[in-house]
Amino acid sequence: MILVGVALLVWGLGWWVNTRLAEGPRAQSRAMQLLVPVIFGATILLVWELLVRGLQVPLVILPAPSLIAQRFAGSLPILWADFVQTILKGALGGYVIGCAAAFATAILVDRSDFLRRGLLPVGNFLAALPIVGTAPILVMWFGFDWHSKAAVVVVMVFFPVLVNTVAGLNETSAMQRDQMRTYAAGYWQSFFKLRLPAAMPFIFNGLKIATTLALVGAIVAEFFGSPTVGMGFRISASVGQLALDMVWAEIVVAALAGSLFYGLVAMIEKAVTFWHPSQRS
Amino acid sequence: MSETTVVEAKNLDLTFPTNDGPVQALKDVNLSIEKGEFVSFIGPSGCGKTTFLRVMAALETPTGGTITVNGVSPEEARKSRAYGYVFQAAGLYPWRTIAGNIKLPLEIMGFSRSERDRRVKDVLQLVDLEGFGGKYPWQLSGGMQQRASIARALGFDADILLMDEPFGALDEIVRDHLNEQLLALWDRTGKTIGFVTHSIPEAVYLSTKIVVMSPRPGRITDVIDSPLPRKRPLEIRDTPEFIEIAHRVREGLRAGHGDD
Amino acid sequence: MRSVLPVLSVVAMILGLWYAACLPMNIKGVLTEAERAGATVTPEGGKARRDMSEFALLVANGFAIPATWAQERPRLPAPHQVAIELWDTTVMKKITSKRSLVYHGWVTLSATLLGFVIGTGLGILLAIGIVHSRVMDMSVMPWAIVSQTIPIIALAPMIIVVLYSIGVQGIVPKAVISAYLSFFPVVVGMVKGLRSPDAMQLDLLRTYNASNGQGFWKLRLPASMPYLFASLKIGVAASLVGAIVGELPTGAVSGLGARLLAGSYYGQTVQIWSALFAAAILAAVLVGVLGLIETRVLKRMGMT
Incomplete structure (x- = not known):
């Protein structure tokens, strides 16, 4: 009970500190924008730890953060192998293939107005469907190993990237196209010098959406069958053994991988579309 | 005629x-x-x-x-x-510098690299924008942007x-x-x-x-x-x-x- | 309306490709079955055919082409096979039957809707809190944004099992997954929407000496509607995926996810495909209904 009381105290303290900081004079500074959410996150972790210990929550319901951290540190080789299998091979492999295929299709479609008008609604429709459900089919076709996971990822990322790229390539104004005409520029000249750069913010929007989808696809596809390695496999196997500390450790890996992947694409975006109003500060 | x-x-x-x-x-x-x-x-x-x-x-x-x-x-x-054509809006590409924008038609028309640099220098002088070649359009005022767009139309020396x-x-x-x-x-x-x-x-x-x-x-x-x-x-x-x-x-x- | 013809052409193209893909996908299985049934197949013996290209087999066994669209357990069922299965398991079966897709669809849909309503409600509440409280904004908002970049669906199997171990089963665990999957997109979209009025509009309300509540009901909330609906559509699709994935780990016997899993266990490809299409139709209907409500609401508010 003491620990529960401490937990409540920690929560109040964390909130009080954050309130002071958020209403303080330097709230707009970069450091504060970072510090406040970090304090909030740390408070949650601490309260979680104290409550789990104080109420003696059994491991099979909710393991304490310290236990998860312990498990994480103790299982690094397994986690790394799972990470390589699911993220580097399945998700990243599928992401690269899927995005490249979507991009190539977008360029093909772009030359025909008829195709574009037909494909955009169909693509938008398909992008909203629960495509992850194709996993059992693709597992059946490509086997249990990472190839089938990559195939699921390809299908999942294809439509969002395609739709965004096609939309982006049409972002130029009538004036910009007229200007290219006055230079008597050819198709590829105006493609590379005008339309592709102008499309970049849209393309990156699609690429960013696709990072999360890639991870979801690779992990969920493993629920339909996988070799004895991989994050999705480990999660479902550990859930079966009620080893929830391992499940949480995998979720930590998934969270880190997801943020890292997204952050990486966002960084490239910043470098490529530095000129866009949303990137200038 | x-x-x-x-x-x-x-x-x-x-x-x-x-x-x-x-x-x-x-x-x-x-x-x-x-x-x-x-x-x-x-x-x-x-x-x-x-x-x-x-x-x-x-x-x-x-x-x-x-x-x-x-x-x-x-x-x-x-x-x-x-001819060179100047539109109502400057229409400079935000992803290119002023010099890069002036080079755009020159690249399309196949001028050599050294020739492009020389012409950019010339037309920037012509429109009184020396020293701004390395800036991006959004760092310039509206009047300067329009001058740059005129420079862009002058660059390939149409009559x-x-x-x-x-x-x-x-x-x-x-x-x-x-x-x-x-x-x-x-x-x-x-x-x-x-x-x-x-x-x-x-x-x-x-x-x-x-x-x-x-x-x-x-x-x-x-x-x-x-x-x-x-x-x-x-x-x-x-x-x-x-x-x-x-x-x-x-x-x-x-x-x-x-x-x- | 001028996109009707292009859309139909694209759909026809996809169907054509699908039928074409059935040929190489199914030819080996068809030939094995035909040989077992006593037909002459070139070359004879499964061993001889194993390393041959599907294309060469098709050329050598032209008679088998129709059969690639009519197998019982094809690697890739033809579109009409899926359509027939869908028809049989929806219209032709009593909806109480365990083989009715309407039944399975309802199991998944009810969990989806329950979770979606809870997740959306909580999401809107949190968004209101974030917009009105600086400290909540600075503490919670970054985490809500980060949550969009990580595959939180990975939590699904654990939630099912944990809730099971404390005695909660049936629709609730799936609804919990659906709820948290729709929660974060709604929070992020709604905060954006509530913040969408520009400084001039807010200043105008200040000149009327309007209270915070009046500003919320008369300006912020109406202005947020387009954003809310955009994220509702994302949220409902995520909810459905959540409910389907939530049916995987416990070996559930009902629901579209269960149909997918059972189909993949027993190699019932037609069943997988029809469950997949049922899920797709469900998603399309949910998003479509939200779209309809959106047009009605926005029109009523004079925003379109």
Whole structure:
């Protein structure tokens, strides 16, 4: 009970500190924008730890953060192998293939107005469907190993990237196209010098959406069958053994991988579309 | 048609199909522009001044009559890159520096790297933007951006410069300044300039020839050859000659309005 | 309306490709079955055919082409096979039957809707809190944004099992997954929407000396509607995926996810495909209904 009381105290303290900081004079500074959410996150972790210990929550319901951290540190080789299998091979492999295929299709479609008008609604429709459900089919076709996971990822990322790229390539104004005409520029000249750069913010929007989808696809596809390695496999196997500390450790890996992947694409975006109003500060 | 005729339009017609039926944007337009002239097109909106400029640039195709640019069809003139076109908005690419923007047409037209650098340096000087080549468009004021877009049109050294209300979005003071600079540039380079505007003082101050147009259907109602000298300080706008021409332009516009 | 013809052409193209793909996908299985049934197949023996290209087999056994669209357990069922299965398991079966897709669809849909309503409600509440409290904004908002970049669906199997171990089963665990999957997109979208009025509009309300509540009901909330609907559509699709994935780990016997899993266990490809299409139709209907409500609401508010 003491620990529960401490937990409540920690929560109040964390909130009080954050309130002071958020209403303080330097709230707009970069450091504060970072510090406040970090304090909030740390408070949650601490309260979680104290409550789990104080109420003696059994491991099979909710393991304490310290236990998860312990498990994480103790299982690094397994986690790394799972990470390589699911993220580097399945998700990243599928992401690269899927995005490249979507991009190539977008360029093909772009030359025909008829195709574009037909494909955009169909693509938008398909992008909203629960495509992850194709996993059992693709597992059946490509086997249990990472190839089938990559195939699921390809299908999942294809439509969002395609739709965004096609939309982006049409972002130029009538004036910009007229200007290219006055230079008597050819198709590829105006493609590379005008339309592709102008499309970049849209393309990156699609690429960013696709990072999360890639991870979801690779992990969920493993629920339909996988070799004895991989994050999705480990999660479902550990859930079966009620080893929830391992499940949480995998979720930590998934969270880190997801943020890292997204952050990486966002960084490239910043470098490529530095000129866009949303990137200038 | 003499040796020095740059643009020759005869009985030019252009009809746009629209949802409310066809609109006659140009009707029976006859005009010739000589080399080195500064021709302004003035009139209320819908009078076809921009359309005529776009016909010269082969951005619109006339539905009747003939027009030649440099003795050939506008389409051929476009392909031989006979003119530079300046739009109402600067339309600089935000992902290219000012120098990069000026190089854009030069890259498309296949100039060598050293030639591109040389020309960028030249035209930046011409429009008074030395030292700004490395800046991005969004780091510059509206007037500077429009100057850069003029530099971009000058870079490949076409004989004709077509300008569609290039200073329309700028404030009066910046506009006066740019008008002065444009005149100086025209004097130095001897280019033929077609200039669309809806400002009477701007048209009178800049032009050697003022084409007054009126709408529904778009047509030419008056062509005024300006007696003003080539060298024109801003103060010329207070002289009786200037005021008299402005008066005639205004009369022409009013007459065109009285028709409908 | 001028996109009707292009859309139909694209759909026809996809169907054509699908039928074409059935040929190489199914030819080996078809030939094995045909040989077992006594037909002459070139070349004879499964061993001889194993390393041959599907294309060469098709050329050598032209008679087998129709059979690639009519197998019982094809690797890739033809479109009409899926359509027939869908028809049989929806219209032709009583909806109480364990083989009715309407039944399975309803199991998944009810969990989806329950979770979606809870997740959306909580999401809107949190968004209101974030917009009105600086400290909540600075503490919670970054985490809500980060949550969009990580595959939180990975939590699904654990939630099912944990809730099971404390005695909660049936629709609730799936609804919990659906709820948290729709929660975060709604929070992020709604905060954006509530913040969409520009400084001039807010200043105007200040000149009327309007209270915070009046500003919320008269300006912020109406202005947020387009954003809310955009994120509702994302949220409902995520909810459906959540409910389907939530049916995987416990070996559930009902629901579209269970149909997918059972189909993949027993190699019932036609069943997988029809469950997949049922899920797709469900998603399309949910998003479509939200779109309809959106147009009605926005029109009523004069925003379109």
